[in-house]
Amino acid sequence: MGELVVNELPKWIVVSLWLIINMAIFLGTFFSYQSSAEYFYLRLIVGNALCVARASAACLNFNCLLVLLPVCRNFVSFIKGACVRCHRVRRQLDRQITYHKYTAYMICLQTAIHISAHCFDFERMITAYDNPDKSIQAVSNLPTSPNGTWVNPVRNPSTDATKEAVSTVSGVSGIIITLCLILIVSSSTETIRRWYFELFWYMHHLFIIFFIGLVIHGIQQIIHKQTNISSHNPENCYKKFDQWDSIKECPIPQFSGSPPQSWIWILIPVIIFIIERIVRFVRSFQRVVITKVVKHPSNVYELHMKKKGFYAEPGQYVFLHCPSISQLEWHPFTLTSAPGEDHISVHIRRVGDWTEELAKKCHVDEGEFQEAWKLPKIAIDGPYGTxxxxxxxxxxxxxxxxxxxxxxxxxxxxxxxxxxxxxxxxxxxxxxxxxxxxxxxxxxxxxxxxxxxxxxxxxxxxxxxxxxxxxxxxxxxxxxxxxxxxxxxxxxxxxxxxxxxxxxxxxxxxxxxxxxxxxxxxxxxxxxxxxxxxxxxxxxxxxxxxxxxxxxxxxxxxxxxxx
Incomplete structure (x- = not known):
């Protein structure tokens, strides 16, 4: 039990709490849509697939809120600084990349559930026009009007599910979001990160398209809810479809689209991330001078640098950026210098194109002292804690x-x-x-x-x-x-x-x-x-x-x- 308390219990408390919240969101949303009178007619057409699709969408929103925060390093460093006396909290913050991966896996799972549920939705919406239940046919055939009377977004009964899906904003944005997610996750394997870091780096920036697609995914509002429940109780009136608008207690049901909610969930983390990028952008213009280049055995070289006002704790790391190699890439390296030394030093192993190109620009293999003006411009972001x-x-x-x-x-x-x-x-x-x-x-x-x-x-x-x-x-x-x-x-x-x-x-x-x-x-x-x-x-x-x-x-x- 001692080992559980020391190393495992805090981690699994965090993971269990996260899983419980996900489960609560999923089940709460599922039963909310299953019992809501507003969506009675839409459920009549597609069944519980609607509830599953909306429940997975709610979980996606929650996890998309979380996934950016662990990689906002200044934000994490701020929290660590605020928790200086709480060692157990700091240790969990050191696992931020692990939690980032867990959240990404959950996004993949909920995306798969969401897509599967909506595929079933579209199939049921198309077959609703030929359904033996006449009430389902009547609901599907409600005419299109400016006030959104229709509840079945498929207006052409002779279409097919694929064609209908790609004709909507939700369908096209959903395909783009899924492709981005596949590329991001597949390029994040250990092998690619180690040997093809540039590929990992560029593919990860597809998250920008992912989030844009997430925001506009529901903008067409094709999921309609009933707006006149007070005058038309669907549970009492749906069997009286042939008398709608002829009896006072069952007027024609009216519907309107549900406004998108994803932007509300991701607004704060996106703002935090934008601030992070602004800070990094500002740091990229702060002057850094390479004062010494040392070649070591085993394809390792050492850079000594100076930057005004720079201070780091032992064991921290920085991101290096060399504009003459790439305008976008920042690569992490552990500091090998200690607080109190008059320089910043990193040891870099020549693995991959970027580190090899940096070695060439720093004249590592020439084995002689190089004047500062011959060395490349370097930017430093950090330091960050480990x-x-x-x-x-x-x-x-x-x-x-x-x-x-x-x-x-x-x-x-x-x-x-x-x-x-x-x-x-x-x-x-x-x-x-x-x-x-x-x-x-x-x-x-x-x-x-x-x-x-x-x-x-x-x-x-x-x-x-x-x-x-x-x-x-x-x-x-x-x-x-x-x-x-x-x-x-x-x-x-x-x-x-x-x-x-x-x-x-x-x-x-x-x-x-x-x-x-x-x-x-x-x-x-x-x-x-x-x-x-x-x-x-x-x-x-x-x-x-x-x-x-x-x-x-x-x-x-x-x-x-x-x-």
Whole structure:
């Protein structure tokens, strides 16, 4: 039960509340339309498909209200700042991308339900003219008039459902909305985001067309409700269709369209999003100067930049924009510089067209100092917070990274280094454990100096055990290197990294790692921060849950970097 309270319960409370609200909206709308006398005649024609279509539409409106908010990063940062003392709320805000995805999945589900219900609607509207029930025929044949007497929007009984659907604003806008949704969701897979980020970026901006289509979807008002219920009770009069307008209690039923409601739901989030874009636009004109370009092994390069008034907490990230590459694209990168340093730095791996093009424009491969005027113009948006910025709130911080995922932790380690170099330890942290899984020996070089400085500094002040780093080399060594490693195994420093703490070979046995951490830090709050692959994230999350214990009071709080 301890692991549930620590890592799972807050998340599932949020998800359960969201699902309950969705269910309440769906059922409430369904039964409202099913029992409403205003829609009696429309239900007579199409049955409960009307109720299903309107219920799914209501859920779509609600989720379209929510889907933009998690990606309004300034808005999320504002809420996080307001909840500075409420750690559990802040941790849920760090999952904003996860909630954004859940909301998108719900939009897909409700869209499928909505389309299916309306397909059934149109089929029933066409067959209503030949229905054996004469009252349904009479309702369908009500003449068109300026005051909207008709209730069946299909005015031609010899048409087909497809032709009728594409002849309406609702049908055309619905097709466009659905196509946009398919393209947005299908381009959001992990593979496309990693290797074809530009495709993901551009397809995601189809949400603008999606929202425009959503607003105009109901503008034609083809769903009609009865307006003269007080003088024409449909439950009493529908069987007297042949006497309508000849008896006082059953005049001809009158109808009018239902005005669209979607714009009311999405107005506030759209305004918030527009403000976000204005802020980003303003930031794009703030001067940023690239002061240094460093080439590292393993297709990684480092940019040092300066921007007036810029301040970031450790572990935060920024969006970079290079107008000479693309006028629209902004790409997220974790800051590797720490608060107090006189520059902003990011480490960029050359994966994809944009990062490769930026490397060329920064003359990374030329290996010589470039004057500032030869380097491209860069804009910075941010910084934005991640889970890592809360590392100092725990008794123990466990930083786990695979490959380039170590970049957010470089900022954390630099921040610790600065605090201790100034003889200011403001943390409740008692220990920091770094676990880094690397594919090759060349991956160590750019972080090696920082780890070496931290080792020496902590030893000088008598805190050699404050930071432990465990580097796991999974490949990238040959037989000669293996012999050298074996010969120097008993030396004080590692043969590969030159650090005091030795390198491990192969992949970590995470069950043993977490078991040792739980035994070494009984009764403490242990924050586990991870940046890397989804597969490893799932495994680490499970180990955090399994090793949290009520009996010992040990709690593992799992946090994953999300961009």
């Amino acid at each position: 889970a890592t910025e809360d590392f100092f709130r725990f008794d123990i911080a466990v930083l786990i990274a695979s490959g380039i995922g170590v970049t957010p932790f470089a900022s954390v380690l630099r921040y610790i280094w600065h605090k201790y170099s100034q003889k200011r330890n403001e943390f409740q942290l008692k220990n920091v454990h770094l676990y880094w899984v690397c594919p090759s020996t060349s991956s160590f070089e750019w972080l090696q100096d920082l780890l070496n400085s931290l080792e020496m500094q902590m030893a000088q002040i008598g805190k050699a055990d404050f930071l432990t780093h465990n580097i796991y080399l999974t490949s990238g060594w040959d037989s000669d290197q293996a012999k050298n490693i074996f010969l120097h195994d008993n030396s004080e420093r590692d043969a590969v990294t030159g650090l005091q703490q030795k390198t491990h070979y192969g992949r970590p046995q995470w069950n043993k790692v977490f078991g040792d951490l739980a035994n070494a830090h009984k009764g403490m709050k242990i924050g586990v921060f991870f940046c890397g692959s989804k597969e490893l994230s799932t495994k680490l999350h499970r180990h955090c849950n399994e090793n949290s214990s009520e009996s010992t009071g040990t709690r593992f709080y799992y946090n994953k970097e999300n961009f």
